[in-house]
Every structure is written in structure tokens, then in C-alpha cells.
Amino acid sequence: MARFQENDLPKAKLNANALKKVTLIFRYAHTHQWKFYLGLFFLLLTGATALAFPKLLGMLVDCVNNKDLIKAKNIAHVLMGILFLQSFFSFFRLSLFVNFTENTLANIRVALYSNLIKLPMTFFSQKRVGELNSRISADITQIQDTLTSTIAEFLRQFILIIGGIIFLATISLRLTLMMLCIVPVVAVAAVIFGRFIRKFSKNVQDQVAESQVIVEETLQGITNVKAFANEWYEIARYKGKINEVVKLAIKGGQYRGYFASFIIFCLFGAIVAVVWYGVSLCISGEIKGVGELISFVLYSTFIGASFGGIAELYAQIQKAVGATERVFELLDETPEKINATQKHPTEKINGEVTFKNVAFHYPSRPEVQVLKDVTFTANFGQKIALVGPSGAGKSTISSLLLRFYAIESGQILIDNKNINEYDLEHLRGNMSIVPQDVILFGGTIRENIAYGKPDATEEEIITAAKQANALDFVNGFPEKFDTLVGERGIKLSGGQRQRIAIARALLKNPSILILDEATSSLDSESEKLVQEALENLMQGRTSIIIAHRLATIRNADAILVLNEGKIAESGTHKELLEIENGIYKNLSNLQFSEY
Template identity: 80%
Template sequence: MARFKENDLPKSKITLSALQKATLIFQYSGKHRWKFYVGLLFLLLTGGTALAFPKLMGLLVDCVKNKDNAQANFIALILVGILFMQSIFSFFRLSLFVNFTENTLANLRLALYSNLVKLPMSFFSQKRVGELNSRISSDISQIQDTLTSTIAEFLRQFILIVGGIALLATESFKLTLLMLSVVPLVAVAAVIFGRFIRGYSKKVQDKVAESQVIVEETMQGISIVKAFANEWYEIARYKTQIKEVIQIAIKGGKYRGYFASFIIFCLFGAIVAVVWYGVQLSISGEMSVGQLISFVLYSTFVGASFGGIAELYAQIQKAIGATERVFELLDETPEKIEGTSTHQSIEKIKGNVSFKNVAFQYPSRKEMKVLKDVSFTAQFGQKIAIVGPSGAGKSTIASLLLRFYSIAEGSIEIDHKNISDYDLEQLRGNMSIVPQDVILFGGTIRENIAYGKPNATEEEILAAAQQANAYNFIESFPEKLDTLVGERGVKLSGGQRQRIAIARALLKNPSILILDEATSSLDSESEKLVQEALEILMEGRTSIIIAHRLSTIRSADQILVLDKGVIAEQGTHQELIALDNGIYKNLSNLQFSNS
């Protein structure tokens, strides 16, 4: 897959409303805003001193005609002084803009991340992680470059164009008219042509990236390639892509040749034309040689600025587009989370759960009801198992209990109180989930267990590990609790990850426990250890067990059989087995006959 490049960032039209939206970024500058304004002052001083340079160079050259050595020394000293001042102004301009930008963007990043983390699950179900990552990385980087240098450079080029043209007119009005009719047009044409060339370079890069995908896929699936004896097929596929790369690259090379010819002839031709006409005016006595030198330098400033300002304008357009996309995320409404840093203040709930005529459809699939008129009750300390075929709505019940989504009809109550009346942190702070696909964070085992209770002591962490049957394998590692688990826990086996997740849940000591097919992907030995740990975990709390393997739920107080979003059957294992031609009985016969 072609990697995301900064050049691919979409641009936004620079309108008054877009500019107003972009200036909202200053809200995040806080006490650092003054640095931006002082930086602008130094920018003006940098531009002003730069404009004085060509004029003084012309006066210095004219000292040859006047044979005025003292005057030459004086002007040379002023030029050195101007260079010294420019160095100081540039240093403060850059350091102030960087300081302002880094502090502002740190606040913006924090605000964006804080808002993202607090957004509801319905938002994440409709957005790709890569897209959200791009907001925090590519879009913020684009804003960073713009605030640090692009705006300053754009304003500096603008000052040089306006000031340069004004000072050109004071040197020679006739020559200024010639320069304005030739040099800016050639400079702008060079920019447009240059952008076209870069477009071709990008096509080559994209084609190379496409060919690289073939290499990656082949290497990753080399066993399949060899098993099917398809080496020649893959070579032919790669060869086709390489031929396309060659064709586009050669065509791009021709355009680069045209571009080089254009630059040599037109741009330098325009400078020759201006100098030639200036020499004619000097010969006729309308301007001095020093004035001609000043004019040529000013022309170079103006031409270069015309060429550069178009690219800078495009960068500013990208930055405005990036700012709009960042603020779109900041405008998303987060969940109401109180934000306490510890779990100490969370009030305990008992754990009586009641679903009353619950109906639900996902926001992204509103036409399809996942649950229809679901009602059941789980008393404190009971084990309620939910079984059924894939897509029946089992995991949806867990999501609704955690209030990841709002229900369309009916109500869910905990301890005879509607879950929407609970503070989210209190509600979720009293629940733990052990999922089928355990997600661990890329730190140590200690950090992952303590995620259930960030202020837990060493003794509490070790006690949770022992109860979860995780202590023995943790002790077998050289670093013990300080063992790094790797990204998403890849350095641990499935059973080890599952037991870490159980230890995490135990440490949290929830009132309501949700087990989402917690043993379905484990081998027999791991399943036995995990099942033992789960039995300890389920003691003294309400447990909602979403099960795939029916052998794990025989002792459940109540089993709900979900089918097509409705509870088709309900009862204990013995009651459901007794139902003739029942769904549970058929599932049970199917599983146990295969085992």
C-alpha cells in the first residue's frame, strides 16, 4: 500500500470563514500568544533590512565612479551592520515562532487526544484508526510547519515583493515596467511547470509503491506461492508493474528536460533582457552603474519571491485544510466522564441487572435490528450465560451493559436504577470485561495488571496474579512482573494473555463481570488454567458469560439462547437439554458429538 505523504494532504480554499476557523488555533496558545506577535515584529525588521541591502550595494559600486574611498568604507560598515542586525532579527524571529508553535501544538494535541479518548464507541465504529492517527500526525505536522516557517516566509516574500517593486520604481520607472512585464510571469510559469513535474514524480512513486506491495505480499505468503508453484506468475506480475514504472519515469524525464530548457532560456533570458535595457539606460545617462546593480538585485528579490510565494500559498491552503479537519474532531461531542485520576472515589454498586424489552440497532446499520424485545434479569452473584449462533447479538448485550451505545427501545437497569442515570465512570468502574481477543498495552506485565487499579500495591498485584493462575509463568520470566509484553501482548501466548486479563479484572474487583467468549480460542491445557481462574473471578459478583463452548456454562444459574436478536430459549442447562428439538439441545449435541 502506498505510504501516506504530506504532498497528498488535501487543500482548502482560502476564504474568510476558513481563515476565521484557522485562527481558532490561537485559543490553544494560552500565555504564549505574545511570542507570535513579537515574532511578527522581528519578521518586519528582517524584511526591512533585507530591502536596504540592494540599495546600499548600488551606492557602494557608485563609489568607484566618484573615487570616494571614505564613502565606500562607511557604506561597507553599514552593510556589515545590516547583516549583523539581520542575523539577530532572524534568530529571534525563528526561536519565537518555534516556541509559540510547539507550546500551542502541545496544547492542541492534548486537547485532540483528550477529546478522542472520550468520544463514544459509535464514533469509533465509523472511523478508521489510520485516519484518526493521520489527524494527530500528518495534519498537526502540516500546521506545525506552517506556524513555524510558512506564514513567516509568506509574509517575508510579500514584503520583498511590495517593497522591492516600490524601490525599483525609484531607481528607474521604465526598467520597472519591463521587469514587471517579464520576470514575474516567467517566475509564475516556472512554478506551475515545476508543480506539473512533481505530479509526474508522484505518479512514479505511487507506481513503485504498488510494485512494492507485490514484493511484500509475495514474501509474506511465500509458502502459498511455493505450494501452488506460482513463482513465475508472481515474477510476471512484478514485471508488468516495473514496465509501467519505466514508462511513466521516462515520460517524466522528458518533461524535466523541457523544464530545464525552459528555466535556462526563459528565466535567464528575462534577466538578460532587464540587464541589457538597464545598460542602455546607463549609457544614455538615465541611471548610474550602481543604480543598475541595485535594480538587478531588487529584480532578483522580486522574481524569486514571486516564484516562492505560489508554493507557500499552496502550503497555507493545506494547513487551513488540516486545521479544519482537526477542529472537526474537536467539535465531536464526547461522553460525560468526570475524570477522576483514581478509582478510590467510585461508589460501589451491588450488581442486580435487568434488561426490559430492549431493542437496538447499530448507528451505522440503522435498518437492521440486532436485538428485538430482549428481557432478562440477573440477580447479584448469579451467573447468566448467553449462547447462540454468530451474529445473534450476544456481544451487543455486553456493549449495551457497558453503555457503549444508547438503546432505541426499552430500558436497562442496575440495582433498579436506569443505567443512563449513572455517571459513566461509576458505571464502568463497577464492571470488568475479559474479552476473547485480549488487548494488552505495550508496557510491562505489572502495568497491564495494574490497569484495573492504577494505585494498586505490589502485594495486590501479586495476589491478583496468583488467583488468575498467572503467578507461575510470570515468575518463570527473568524480569518477572517487569517483563515487557510487546505490542498488543505479542510476546505472550494466548493463555498467558487471557490470565493477565483475568488478573486485571480481579484487581479491579468489579460488581458485574462480563466474559466474552474468554476461552474459545485456547488449547485444552490453557483452557483448564483459565477456566479455574475464571471460577475464582466469578465468585461473589454478577457474571454475564457470552459462551461459544457450552461445556464452560453448564453450572450457570440461567442460560439465554439468542437467535436472530430475540431470546428463543431460557433456563438452566438441564431444563434446556430437556426441550425437544431446542436450539440449545441441538448446539449441545453438535458440540459434544464432535468432541
């Protein structure tokens, strides 16, 4: 998946509403706000010392005409002092802005992640992980760069432009007007032209990347290429893309040539025009001395460079405002009522589950009724199996039980109490789920098992691993429980991941257990070990078993057959097989005829 580049970030219009949103950043500065304002003060001092430099340099040059060595020496000392002060002010300006930014953004990152992780499943079902990751990385980085340097640089350039024009007007109003008609226009034109060339160069890079994709695809699928004798086709495809790259690159080279000609003729020509007009005014006596002319040229250079830089900085600020708006959109999302600061001891519930006339559709697909009038009861300690074709609503029942989504109508009761009356932490703290596709975190086996009970002792972790039939393979690793499982548990086999997930659930000791096709993707040997572990896990608790393999649920206390969102059949394995032309009987005949 392509990552968001900083240049790809969208810009926002700088209006009152957007700027009001940006000021919310200061809410997260807490006790660090003073650093930003003190940094602004040092920024003003930096701008003031920078504006004094061309004036004093002009006065130093004028000492040549007056042959005043003492005055020249004094001015030189003042200039060195100003340079020292500018260095001193710049150091504190940067240090303060960085300190303010890092502390503020640390608070925003924590607040953003804390809010994000507490958002309901309805939010995550409508958002892509890449987009959310971009908010935390690319958007925060854009805000960081802007607060650290862009705003300060923008204000400094603005001070140089305003201050420079005022100083120029005191030297010669006519020359100032002439300079303002030429230099800023040329500088801004150079920025626009340069941005166009950068965009064109990016297109060339994109085309080169596309040609590399062809190479990658061809080499990865070289067996197919050879088998179909399509070498000629791949060569033609690659050659066509390379020809496009060549055409674009040549065109880009021409544009860069135009840009170089523009800089040489227009930008330097503008400076020559200003200097020529200044010399003529100096000769006519309107400008007093060569020193004032040099000061004027330096101020003009400052203003031209600032006009060119401020346009780019403004664009960066627009991106930062857009990034801020997107970050605060996430912070404004309403989270679930979860205390994410510490783990509270969970009061145990008994585990009786009742669905009464439950109807449900996913918020992202309101036109599809997933569950229709679903009613059943699972008493304490019972094993209730849910079977049926894909899309019948089996996994949806487990999601509703965990209160990932709100039901449309009907009631879900736990121990004869409405599920919505339970505290979410209390409710979910009494449940465990062992899914088909177990995702482990990238730490050690010990950390993954302890995820079910973060304060578990070593003895409790070992006992859970033993009951889950995981202890033997864990002890087979050189590092045992300290073995790193890799990203998403990639270093472990499917059966090993399942048994770690079962150990995690055992450690949590839930009242209600949800098994979502926990053995469907395993080989026979792994399935046997996992099934034994699941039998240990299901003892003394209410179990909701979602299964495709009917052999794993023959001993269930009740089997519910879902079809098109409704419970079409219910009963024990033996009872369901007696239903003539029943859905369960047909599924059973299909599966067992394969063996």
C-alpha cells in the same frame, strides 16, 4: 497500511470562514500569544533590512565612479551592520515562532487526545484508526511547519515583493513595468512546471513501489509459485510492470529536459532582457549610474524569487488550513461525561441487572435490528449465560450494559435504577470485562495488571495474579512482574494474556463481570487454568457470560438463548435440554457429538 505523506494532504480554500477557524489556534496559545506578535515585529524588521541591502550595495558600486573611498568604507560598514541586524532579527523571529508554536501545539495535542479518548463508541465505530492517527500526526505536523516557518516566510516574501516594487519604481518606472511583465510570469511558470514534474516523478516512484510489491508477494508465497509451476507467470507480471516504469521514467526525463531548457532560456533570458533594457536606459541617462542598475537587478531577482516561492508557500498554507479544520472537527465532537483527570474512589453497587423490552440497532446500520424486545433479570451473584449463533446480539448486550451505545427503546436497570442515571465513571468503575481477544498494553506485566486499579499495592497485584493462576508463569520469567509483554501482549501466549486480563479484573473487584467468550480460543490445558481463574473471579458478583462452548456454562444459574435479536429460550442447562427440537438442545448435540 500506507501512511499519509505531507504532499498527500488535501488543501482548503482560503475564505473568511476557513481563516476564522484558523484563528481558533490562538485560543490554545494561552499566555504565549505575545511571542507570536513579537515574532511578527522581528519579521518586519528582517524584511526591512533585506530591502535596504540592494540599495546600499548599488550605492557602494557607485563609489567606483566617484572614487570616494571614505564613502565606500562608510557604506560597507552600514552594510555589515545591516547584515548583523538581519541575523539578530532572524534569530529572535525563529526562536519566538518556534516557542509559540511548540507550546500552542502541545496544548492542542493534549486537548485533541483528551477529547478523542472521551468520545463515545458510536464515534469510533464510524472512524478508522489510521484516519484518527493521521489527524494527530500528519495534520498537527503540517500546522507545526506552517506556524514555525511557512507563515513567516510567506509574509517575508510578500514584504520583499511590495517593498521591492516600490524601490524599483523610484529607480525607473518604465523598467519596473517591463520587469513586472516578464520576471514574475516566468518565475510562476517555472514553479507550475516544477510542480508538474514532481507529480510525474511521484507517479514513477509509485510504479516502482508496485513492482516491489510483486517481488514481496512472490517471495512470501514462493511455495505456491513453485507448487503451481508459475515462475513464468510471475516473471511476465514483473517484466510488464518494469516496462511501465521504464516508459514513465523516460517520459519524466524528457519533461526534466524541457524544464532545464525552459530555465536556461526563459528565466535567464528574462534577466538578460531586464539588464539589457536597464543598460539602454542607463546609457540614455534615465538611470543614474551603474549602482542603480545593480540595485535594480538585485531587486528584480528578489521579486522573481519571491513570486516563485510565494506560490509554493500559499499551497502549504492551504494544506495547513485544511489540517486545522480537520483537527477542530475532532475537538468539536461531543465527548462522554467523563472526568479523565483523576481516578475517584468508586462507590460500590450491588449488581442486579434488568433488561426491560430493550430494542437496539447500531447507528451505522439503522436498517438492521440487532435486539428486539429483550427482557431478563440477573440477580446479585448469579451467573447468566448468553448463547446463540453469531450475530444474534450476545456481545451487543455487554456493550449496552457498559453504556457504549444508547438503546432505541425499553430500559436497562442496575439495582432498579435506570442505567442512564448513573455517572459513567461510577457505572463502568463497577464493571469488568474479560474479552476473547485480550489486548494488553506494551508495558510490563505489573503495569497491565495494575490497569484495573492504578494505585494498587505490590501485595494486591501479587494476590490478583495468584487468584488468576498467573503467578507461576509470571515468576517463571527472569524479570517476573517487570517482564515487558510487547505490543498488544505479543510476547505472551493466549492463555497467559487471558490470565493477566483476569488478574486485572480481580484487582478492580467489580460488582458486575462480563466474560465475552473468554476461553474460546485456548487449548485444553490453558482453558482449564483460565476456567479455574474465572471461577475465582465470578465468586460474589453478578456474571454475564457470553459463550460458544456450552461445556463452560453448564453450571450457570440461567442460560438465555438468543436468536435473531430475541430471547428464544431461557432456563438452566438441564431445563433447556428437555425442550424438544430446541435451539440449545441442537447446539448441545452438535458440540458434544464432536468429542
